[in-house]
Amino acid sequence: MGAIVNCVAYRQGKRLGTVSMEEIRTVLAVPGTFVWLGLHEPELALLRQAQQAFGLHDLAVEDATNAHQRPKLEAYGDSVFVVLNTAQLVEDEVVVGETHLFVGPNYVVSVRHGASSTYAPVRERCENDPHGLANGPGYVLYALMDFVVDHYLPIVTRLEDTFEALEQNIFRDEFDRAAIERLYQIKRQVLRLRNAVSPVEDMCGQLIRLHEEVVPKELRAYFRDIEDHASRLVRTLDVVREMLTTAVQVNLALVTVGQNEVVKRLAGWGAILAIPTVVFSLYGMNFDFMPELKVHYAYPAVIGVTALACGALWRRLHRAGWI
Template sequence: MAKRKPKKRTEDYKKQVGQVPGAVIYTGKKDFNPLLMESFDYNSDFCNEKQLKSVEEAFAYKATDSISWININGLNNVDEIEKIGNHYHLHPLVLEDIVSTNQRPKIDEYEDYIFIVLKMMYYDAEEKIVSEQVSFVLGSNYVLTFQEAEGDVFDPLRERIRQGKGRIRGLGSDYLLYALIDSIVDHYYAIIETMGNKIEDLEDSLFEGLTKDEISTEIQSLKREVLKVRRAIFPLREIISRVDKSESKLIDQKTLHYFADVYDHIIQVSDTIDIYREMIWGLMDMYMTTISNRMNEVMKVLTIIATIFIPLTFIAGVYGMNFDNIPELHYKYGYHIVWGVMIIIFIGMMYYFKRKKWL
């Protein structure tokens, strides 16, 4: 018996099986992304944006008096990730979680920094959900973000930093962390809005009686999308709740009000996702009911046709027997009489079916 080839999802998890805890092993699928780093160093008076050419350029931001955001793309470059981690004194288990892209969203508090893992999601041009793990390290005057590949949802925040809009440049690194998380949560709203439109379109199609194979495929695809978003958003409630109860000196009490607002948004998105999940199950039931109703209509028509032909077949069978002494066999108008009786039976049965509203 041939051995079944394991699925790619299973292979991703097997990459870390048996490894020493703290081993920095990349488990993602994007193995050929170059290391791209950018930095925003700012305070209320200035903002310096820079594309970093080497890991060593990121080291200087740890000791500045300003606020620094260092964004690292390309988790497959594990050697460079380790260099950054060693300079910022990140725990080996933190580095392991950063490059392990199958992490569940979580928060870990250390003495000098707070580590958070989230799932960033958005729709691409083909309206397919792009899901990417983003890791955050909050320090006293910096925030490190680690992404698997280039492309994210932080462009509006970058523009706010450049132009000094809002409170971003007047507050600390904890507010910067809030702004980054808020950008991710805001895109969950865009996702559920698109999902809501898809559900309404499917409902309209099912109400119109459309039962194409594509509809069942769309329902299954939408169900997978809802479950993916739910797995990402559900642990966020615990993370923000932990932040709200944290006694870390890295988070100012004033910033907790902003995290409370994010928590409210997460609850709203989570409740909407649960509603959509129930609606999708309802769509599947509606689809199966529509299929069943159409099958019943077909069976009803076939049953009526068969019922009509039963007496006609009986009459034709009787007068088709090869006996010499059939009474009407030699009657001059026997053929026409038989046809008349059959037509009368047909009309009578049609009238009866109409009265019973079976037609």
């Protein structure tokens, strides 16, 4: 039973007090009362007990037991089952956890798995807003989803800052393996976070349009606000992902251009050296008749002509930017 974080009954926006698992059915029988049960990595036996107390669906309980679910929203009669991915930064690494929410007309069961902040601040926020809490379990669902989405923003900001710090090492004409590996790690974290945020948009849309029994008209604006926040986060993550891809491509392009410049210089010097190589190689052949060998100034003349030819070629290549 250590997995029970809190189990509190509410009526007309006011806290009535803590209730035990055995008292839940009795409390729920009173009109206008709902119970919010908070669990942290519960065992199957505890989930089965909660299932009996609230009438939870077998498939939803099975998902909450196994965890490792994708973000989704499932409807079971007049109740909904919501799976959210929570995210935290642990040593500059995005660690994803899960929150499972069972929401019915008179109950909310929140189940936390893995990396996730405590929902005590959410409960305190709800209890400090009796007007909102008077809307019932739908307001608690809003507060929990809003809390999860708000915690995505600092992580997105941190990823953006990390990328900006790496930019100066990327836009150079030399290959930096460590920087490229770090960029790949950031991109992987961006994708992981995007997969957590993106489904929230669709879930809010479904809750607004299809589940009036959970989300009354008074709360639709609240869920549209969450939808807007999630949409902006998705767009920001898409921009960061595109910038990461472009940065890697630009770095590789700069490295390629730099290598091409080296090849051009080597080719230029190879062309210059080819002139004396051809001229001097002639003197290594066994010709019977080489008249210039008997001319007094033949050797310095050949050296001078070769030097002039090399100089002319060097000047031409230098003007062309090859040397």
